[in-house]
Amino acid sequence: MTEHEQTGLADDASAETATEGGTNDNRQPDRGTPIRAETVDAALDALHGEGMAGYSYAYLDEHTKREVRRATLKAIAIPGHQVPYASRPMPLARGWGTGGIQVSLSVLGPDDTFKVIDQGTDGSVNAANIRRLAEETANVSTTTDTTEADVIQTRHRIPEEVLCDDQLLVLQVPVTDPLRKVDPSDAANRKRHAHRNYGKMWVHLYENVVEWGEINIGASYPTMVAGRYLMSPSPIPRWDTPKLDDADHLSIFAAGREARIYAVPPNTRVKPLAFEDRQFTVERFPDRACHLCGSEDTFLVELSETRDGSDGRFETCYVCNDTSFCEKRHSDPDRPKDHHLDREGVDWGPGTPDVPRTTADDAASERGESG
Amino acid sequence: MTLLEAEDVRAVYGDGCVRCLETTGDRAGTNQCSRCGSIVACAEIDVSVQRGEVLGVVGESGSGKSSLAELLALERGEATVGGDVRYAGHDGNLLEVDYQTRQALRTGEIALVHQHIRDGLSLEFTGGGNVAEKLLAAGWRSFEDVRARVSELFEATEIPIERMDDPTSTYSGGMQRRVQIARALAVEPELVVLDEPTTGLDVSVQARVLDTFRRIQREHGVAAIVVSHDLGVVRLLADRTVVMRHGRIVEAGLTDRVMEDPHHEYTQTLINSVI
Numbered sequence: 001m002t003e004h005e006q007t008g009l010a011d012d013a014s015a016e017t018a019t020e021g022g023t024n025d026n027r028q029p030d031r032g033t034p035i036r037a038e039t040v041d042a043a044l045d046a047l048h049g050e051g052m053a054g055y056s057y058a059y060l061d062e063h064t065k066r067e068v069r070r071a072t073l074k075a076i077a078i079p080g081h082q083v084p085y086a087s088r089p090m091p092l093a094r095g096w097g098t099g100g101i102q103v104s105l106s107v108l109g110p111d112d113t114f115k116v117i118d119q120g121t122d123g124s125v126n127a128a129n130i131r132r133l134a135e136e137t138a139n140v141s142t143t144t145d146t147t148e149a150d151v152i153q154t155r156h157r158i159p160e161e162v163l164c165d166d167q168l169l170v171l172q173v174p175v176t177d178p179l180r181k182v183d184p185s186d187a188a189n190r191k192r193h194a195h196r197n198y199g200k201m202w203v204h205l206y207e208n209v210v211e212w213g214e215i216n217i218g219a220s221y222p223t224m225v226a227g228r229y230l231m232s233p234s235p236i237p238r239w240d241t242p243k244l245d246d247a248d249h250l251s252i253f254a255a256g257r258e259a260r261i262y263a264v265p266p267n268t269r270v271k272p273l274a275f276e277d278r279q280f281t282v283e284r285f286p287d288r289a290c291h292l293c294g295s296e297d298t299f300l301v302e303l304s305e306t307r308d309g310s311d312g313r314f315e316t317c318y319v320c321n322d323t324s325f326c327e328k329r330h331s332d333p334d335r336p337k338d339h340h341l342d343r344e345g346v347d348w349g350p351g352t353p354d355v356p357r358t359t360a361d362d363a364a365s366e367r368g369e370s371g
Numbered sequence: 372m373t374l375l376e377a378e379d380v381r382a383v384y385g386d387g388c389v390r391c392l393e394t395t396g397d398r399a400g401t402n403q404c405s406r407c408g409s410i411v412a413c414a415e416i417d418v419s420v421q422r423g424e425v426l427g428v429v430g431e432s433g434s435g436k437s438s439l440a441e442l443l444a445l446e447r448g449e450a451t452v453g454g455d456v457r458y459a460g461h462d463g464n465l466l467e468v469d470y471q472t473r474q475a476l477r478t479g480e481i482a483l484v485h486q487h488i489r490d491g492l493s494l495e496f497t498g499g500g501n502v503a504e505k506l507l508a509a510g511w512r513s514f515e516d517v518r519a520r521v522s523e524l525f526e527a528t529e530i531p532i533e534r535m536d537d538p539t540s541t542y543s544g545g546m547q548r549r550v551q552i553a554r555a556l557a558v559e560p561e562l563v564v565l566d567e568p569t570t571g572l573d574v575s576v577q578a579r580v581l582d583t584f585r586r587i588q589r590e591h592g593v594a595a596i597v598v599s600h601d602l603g604v605v606r607l608l609a610d611r612t613v614v615m616r617h618g619r620i621v622e623a624g625l626t627d628r629v630m631e632d633p634h635h636e637y638t639q640t641l642i643n644s645v646i
Contacts, residue, residue, distance in 0.1 A: 195470055199508035200493075203500045206507065209514050210499065210536050275514040 058105040058138035064088050068106040068261070072252055075263035080225025081193070082176050087259035092129075097155060098256025100172035101130055104153045107168065108138045115142065115149035120157045120301070120321035127155075144324045147340040156219065158240040160298050160325040162338045163249035165266055171234040173255040176262070178222040178232040198230050201273065209278050221280070224271045225264055233270075239282045239299045244270040291317040293329035297337075298322060373459065374562060374594050375443065376419040380454030380466070382438040385409025387451060395618060397637070402435065402618040412438035412450060413618045420562065422459075423592040427609025427626060429602055429641070435618040436598045437486055437566050442466070443596060444483035444564040445473050459561075478508045482555035486566040486598075488547045491554070494540040498530065498550045501539055505557040524553040528583050545576035552584055556593070563588075564596045569604055581607055602642065606630055614638045 037043040056062060064086075071085035090098040108114060114134050118127035122144040130153060131142045143149050146159040153170040163169060179189040182200040192198065201222055208215050219235035223244070233241050234253055244251060244264050251264040264270055274280040289296045300318040307315055320326035328335055383391060388407040395402050395411040402411050413435035420426050428436050442452050445465060456465040458476070465476070477483075482505075485491035492501050499521045506517050525532050528549040534542065539550060548568060555563050568584065569577040585608060588595055597608050605612055606626060613623040614635065622635040633639045 195474065197474065197508070199504050202507035203493075203496055203504045206503045206514065206517060207497055207500045207536075210497070210518075275517075276512050278514045 055137060058108055059133065060088065060102065060105050064102070065106040068102050071261045072103060072106070072263065075252065075261045076250070076265050078229075079265055079268050080229030080231040080262060082260040082262045084259055085261050087256045090256065091133075094257040095174060096126060097130060097153070097172045099254030099258075099261070100153045100155070100170050100256070101133070102256060103170045103252050103254040103261065104130075104134060104151055105138060107170075108134060108140050108151055110139045112138075112140050112150040113143050113148055114138075114140045115144060115146065115152045115324075117152065117154040117157055117159065117322075117324075119155055120299075121323045123323065146322075146324055156235045156237075157299075157321060158236055158243045160320070160322040160337055162341060163243075163247065164341070165248040167249045169249055169251045171236070171251060171253045173232070173234040173253045173260075174257070175220070176232060176253075176255045176258045176260040178220065178230050193229060196228065198273075201230060205273055205275070209275065214278060214281060215274060222273050224269075224273060226268050227271075230273070231262060231264075231270075237283055237299060238272075238280070241270075241272050241280075242282070244268075246270075285318065288318045290320040290326060290329070292319055293326045294333055295320055295326070295329050298325065298329075372422050374420050374422045374424075375459070376457045377443060378417050378455045378457075380416050380439070380442055380452070380456060381414035382412045382435070382442050382448075382450035382452050383409050383414070384412060384450050397617050397619050397621050400617065402433070411618045413442070413615070416454070416620055418443075418596075418613060418620075418623075420594050420596060422561070423594055424611065425588065425595045425597060425609045427605035427612040428596065428598045428615060429600065429605050429612060430615035431641070432600060434615040436600070436615055438618075439615070440483070440564050440566045440596060440598045444481055445477055446483055447473075478505065479558060480561045482558075482560040482563045484548075484551045484555050484563065484565045484568055486570060488544075488551065491551045492539050492547060494538065496539060497536050498539045498542060498546070499525070499535040501550055502554045502557055505554050509558045520557065521553075524557055527556075527587055528553040529579065545572050545580060548572065548580050549583065552580070552587075556587060556591075559591060560593065562594045562596070564598070566598045567600070568597065569599070569601065577604075584608070602630070614641070 058065065060068075067086050071083045075081065075083045087099065088102065090101055092098065104114065114131060116122065116127040116131045118124035121127065134140050135142050146152065146161040146163070149167065151168045151170065152159065152163075153172070155172045158169065177186065177189050179192055179198075179201060180186070182204050183189055192200070205215055208217065217238070219237055220232045221238050221241050223231050223233050223241060225231045233244060246267055246269065247264070248266055250266055253262045255261075272280040283299065285296070285300045288300055290298065290300060298320045299322065301321045302316060303319055304314045304316050306312050320329070325337075385404070386407055387409045388404060390406045391404040391409055391411050392414055394405045396414070403409070404411060416439060418426065428439060430436050438448075438450060441448055442450075443456065452466050454466060458465055458480070461476070465473070483491070488494070493504075496504070502521045502524055503517050506520055511517050511520075521535065522532055525535055530546050530549050530553065534546070539547060542550065552568070565584070569580055572580060581604060587593070595608070597605060599605050609626045611624065612626040612629045613620045614629065614637065615621065616637050622629060622633065622638045629638065630642060633642050
């Protein structure tokens with residue numbers, strides 16, 4: 001016992017063994033791997049290689065995976081309906097993608113390729129860690145290329161490249177119920193969902209138009225799924241919302257903190273709420289192009305940074321939010337978003353009704369002039 | 372032509388027992404069952420409303436007026452309700468219909484102006500938004516149409532249109548009442564139930580609210596049930612009046628007759644104490 005206390009790494013299985021005085025010889029062997037070491041470094045060394053032995057495949061135990069799959073199947077069967085499930089504690093704080101991780105790890109198999117996006121980028125700490133967790137525990141290969149991935153876990157973006165019918169998109173959701181904005185009572189909102197009573201949300205849109213002249217909801221745009229349930233598409237920008245409509249891929253939305261899973265099956269009608277005379281619009285970036293790849297038909301984010309030759313002054317520029325596609329465009333500026341499909345002209349992503357879009361040719365020539 | 376017909380309706384708060392009806396009412400002098408302690412808010416009530424007619428319900432506080440109003444407006448409270456409510460153009464007893472039908476009736480044909488502002492309005496929404504909610508729930512999907520209709524209703528109920536986009540919580544009490552009336556009239560219902568439409572308003576505002584309602588009611592031929600403890604309100608608006616006490620109707624008749632020639636002892640006291 002003293003030995004474990006000194007190391008500070010007393011594994012509970014061995015601690016119990018010590019206190020109970022060896023009365024538990026018939027203990028199941030899968031209770032973790034006791035590590036005996038004098039120092040922390042020695043303990044970490046001992047963990048290496050042997051450490052994963054006590055874990056199930058894909059980190060979660062089989063009951064958890066079954067529970068998550070069961071909820072996922074139910075969610076797919078009732079598009080847009082929030083299905084409760086037994087969300088487990090995960091090795092990171094709730095709200096950091098625990099729901100998404102549970103779904104991803106429950107559906108991944110050793111032959112799958114996994115991609116993780118955190119607000120458009122593959123490189124953020126959280127995305128890299130989630131990717132590594134899957135790599136180590138589920139033995140999957142990982143990628144940053146959207147077209148190569150079988151399962152894509154994403155926080156608040158849908159990739160620019162068109163997803164196919166063999167791909168699965170797992171979206172992390174912080175707030176599941178779109179109605180919470182208009183009424184904080186979940187009990188009342190569940191009743192509203194049951195009765196398809198969305199009058200309050202319409203009032204919210206009405207007041208939005210009164211205040212701004214157009215519907216000005218930035219992310220999590222309230223969306224009707226299959227004409228039945230009102231759904232929050234997770235805080236993806238309005239730009240990405242039309243991509244859910246009649247999509248080829250399956251989208252699963254998972255919230256670990258709120259313990260809810262919902263889904264949009266392939267080829268499902270997904271319609272953002274809007275008035276007949278105040279259409280749904282996506283974000284507009286007039287006269288802006290990505291300063292790295294020159295794209296004008298992607299979702300751009302504003303960056304303020306000091307650059308070479310700017311004498312330490314901050315300069316504002318725009319870059320593609322989807323870093324993986326931006327990299328591809330960098331080498332091939334005219335690469336369309338459906339370049340990997342055998343059909344062309346796939347209608348993916350936004351068409352902004354009130355602003356005429358520059359055609360690909362115009363965009364290319366403009367880039368030629370400026371570059 | 373009868374629009375709404377209620378027969379033997381009752382609303383009971385509590386578990387209820389077989390003796391509830393015998394031990395309560397005007398003769399017993401209480402609305403609380405002496406055996407099980409349940410409150411019989413109203414019972415053995417038969418009322419009907421014709422198209423375009425205004426029915427007044429008067430009585431002292433606690434006589435069951437609001438419970439009756441909520442029951443007739445198909446508002447589900449905590450009470451156990453029973454009886455038979457028929458509505459023109461609908462088959463069956465409205466107290467037993469499913470949620471969808473009830474909701475459809477409440478967004479379309481029957482509107483309730485609540486006694487308490489908070490029950491009827493979302494104070495954090497704008498006044499216009501509260502009125503628009505009715506239209507949007509009824510399936511209006513054109514912003515301009517909704518906007519125009521809301522302005523029209525604000526004008527009709529004499530609420531300053533400039534205040535349309537302010538939160539309802541910033542409105543005066545009288546304006547909030549009128550927003551409720553505007554909201555109730557938004558989709559041109561056939562029947563409006565007004566529960567104490569002028570409570571807490573000073574006399575001049577009362578007069579304007581009542582005037583507004585009476586004008587719109589006559590112009591559009593809306594039927595109404597006006598619940599009030601204020602005989603003046605009922606005398607001004609109602610064609611027929613029922614008087615309630617201890618959860619029972621003690622007297623019913625044309626408003627003029629009830630006011631000028633009250634038969635029941637309680638009605639006589641009530642009218643003498645006011646006029």
